[in-house]
Amino acid sequence: CRCSSKSFQRHCSRISSKKVRVSDALSSEETGANVRIQGWVRSVRPQKDNLFLHLNDGSSLQPLQVVASSHLNTRDLTFGCAVDITGTLEKSPSKRQNVELHAQHIKVVGECNPVDFPFKIKERHSLEYVRQFPHLRCRTNAFSSLLRIRSEATAAIQSFFRDNGYVQIHTPVITSNDCEGAGELFQVEVGSNDPNPHFFSVPAYLTVSGQLHLEVMAGAFSAAYTFGPTFRAENSQSRRHLAEFYMVEAEIAFTESLEDLMKVMEDLFKAATEHVLSSCAEDVELFHKYTAPGRRAIDILKSSSQNFTFSTEWGCDLQTEHEKFLVKHCGNVPVFVINYPYELKPFYARDNQDQPNHTAAAVDLLVPGVGELCGGSLREERLELLSQRLAQAGLADTYAWYLQLREFGSVPHGGFGMGFERYLLCILGLHNIKDVIPFARFSHSCLL
């Protein structure tokens, strides 16, 4: 550049510098490279001749140390402000990092008043505290780590299914069925001023599960999966329930045993967790090795000396306290519970006619710290039995299409759903489901 104006030269140097992310800069072997990095300031430490700051752009947990000499204008640099920095990557004398950025030019793109900013420099804020700021909490270390892990886990789950020959199906968010039959539905209606509030002519809801649509697809693709938002109008503020959560669901044709289903659940869990542990090692603690027990859950509960609030009689559903006890009893490892009382399971679950108690071929995977992570079953593929069950429930007309699937090339099949947020709680050892979703929705709360 032939222009002598200093500001113009700085402008030119910014344009000619290579734009890099903090994670790339940290792993760079090359010193002396001229780079440009944009991000947010995580700490500012003025010293006699230099000012040190930590810069983060969300690409890694570790920030990049930036050294700015006193001749640069550093007046507006505060914790939380957005900056655009050009300089050279140099070997760092500190043991904490390999490289640091020696700034030649710093531009404050967005100021941040540290007095008003809800997070304070060097302070460790509790997860409960940061939850109050859903629009800002991704700027904290813990929540940005969580979202990186969430992103990697999503990719790992997609890869698992793709590598194993499943077809991904975008099952609808709006549906006319209540798959689980539990009545926990959000009804969809157009605004109250609209002359035609019954847009679909039939009652329509936000999906509680994509299972029935996946069963349609398993009848053509053999193996199908979906991974999307799921809605339950559960009036619960518990640490394990959300009104909107993400569910991974798989449906597999030509499956006749719960063991086959359990194998897929186990493989999915292992593959996703191994990927997360290796790709986000910095962010995650090591996870315990997976094992499975082989005793009757109901016997374990009944023979224990524990004083449960809810009944442990055969025919009563497992409550959180029972799930916790079973996991602990088995040595704090994931536990499969199979063959539930028939009446407890939805209409689609397959009748285990050969079992002494009347059971459904259903399986739940319980995990430490969380309880139920996955729910699945073999599906009733026999036309007569399914017709009877639907008729008894008064649902024969509603599910005429579902019955038809059993008329045309029906095959034994089964599937399961895994709550993605509960999976994250489990592998990270976190306590509250509101801390593992970008924007939590639960009863009496829909911030932003």
Ligand code: 4AD
């Ligand atoms: O056990 P669920 O209700 O099973 C189904 O919906 C089946 N139709 C899935 C299938 O077979 N395709 O839900 C599956 C999982 C639970 O094990 C739990 O992990 C999660 O979804 N889940 C919730 N997660 C967060 N908040 C809620 N309110 C949840 N309800 C269920």
